[in-house]
Amino acid sequence: MNVHAAFHQTTAAVPPIVQVSNLVRSFDAGTNVLDHLDLTIGDGEFVALLGRSGSGKSTLLRTLAGLDAAPEGTVSVPPQRAVVFQEPRLIPWKPVWANVALGLGASDARERAVAALTEVGLGHRLDAWPLTLSGGEAQRAALARALVRQPKLLLLDEPFAALDALTRLKTQGLVASLWMTHRPAILLVTHDVDEALLLADRVLVLDKGRIALDWRVNLERPRRHAQRGFAELRAGLLRELGIDEEEEGVEPLESSVAALIKAQSGGNPSPVDRDLIVSHVGVSL
């Protein structure tokens, strides 16, 4: 099985839209969550960022979103950015359309909001209160709220993690098609290897505060699990992450990632091991 035929070390061919160099973020003195991290994302590129919990994935995303100031290093991002979080974070006292139109300011804000909501299939819930939406609908509204801003960089912070398996698949499909239509650069933070391979052009793994792995995914779209090369890519990626799916169950190897999963599966169930056990989609990191 020749995995490396499908993987190529990244060389950005498109003009970069995100450039991060030497980024350092630390919460307590001594431990750096992000340790001299370098990252370049090309215009219109779909990048998935994997990493164990606590590896700094979300910290990196928040830094790119401008939510946390970067104390050290240089971060260059486009001004048109939008974020979709794990929770939809809709404003409960504004109807769905007003949530999408919030902050647009223009006189055609409502029309643009309606168009965006129609695009994500929520044209019939324009005047609904956010708390009456299902989890999937709310997350689609959050996507519409991000897209209506025509972002050059769309930051997705585990946006599918709180959805049930079926809704997750549908919403992943929606994100893929929205990306095809609008072509923003996307940074998707996830802990799901399959999700990363289904959606992204490039898969990054964050470990010890740096990009430990940066691989290009050359698979035809739309992608399916049964697709030629998908299983090989997945096996290769998992092996790089220190998880060998050939063995019985998920038997952790020596890497720190695997050790963490082993430690967690004995303790409190976290989203990570819940997915490991019950995921319908596949093996998660």
Next chain:
Amino acid sequence: MSTFPASPPSATMPAAWLRYRRYLPPLLIIVLWQAASSLGLLSTRTLASPLMIARTFADLVVTGELPRHLLVSLGRVAAGLSIGVFLGVTLALITGLSRRGEDLFDASLQMLRTLPFLALVPLFILWFGIGETPKIALVALGTMFPIYLTLFSGIRGIDAKLIEAGSTLGLTQRELVRHIVLPGALPAALVGFRYALGVAWLSLVVAEQINAESGIGYLVMTARDFLRTDIILVGLIVYAALGLSADQIVRTLERSVLAWRPSFVKE
């Protein structure tokens, strides 16, 4: 309320009966009360009979005495409540929206809050005399704190994740306050407003019993001097009705401005 809500109302028990039978016990008490009075078991010096109260009520309305006193009392509550709400909201916005404001005012307000404000009556009389001012001031002081406390905690209790989402949408500080902070603090503020209404009537009762020349409290105090339990009870009923209707107004208000809440949405 039915004891067995799951069972459907049968033909022998029409829906109207099920709905109104809860009012039967209070009616029965009134009938017994009237019977006790008519049989001479209950002296009018202790408690006037329901019929007497109704007659006195009608008389007071016809002579215009009750409406006159009622208007005076309503005026005092309205004036005091407006001042109290204005002060409470202003202070809560200052302390809630800025750390500097909190450092400046919050400690003093928290200290004042612990003071039973009705104990200030003697001081208020010394300061403001015995006219309208001490009465309105007492209502204002009593209503300011519930508004201040609930709005302040409402502002500080806003979900930080919503603020964060708002700032990623490019909202300015002012827009965040307008679209997220203030509407989010409204449910708490309305609870405070409802509480303030209750305090307003309470302060009024106390204020009108000190050197008042008009108002429901004055009516009740003079009735006491003449052993007129009927007039006293009319006064009490008016207070109760005012309290109830004020509460109803706030409930209606809540229903329309908090329509987004799931509990209201389901209705």
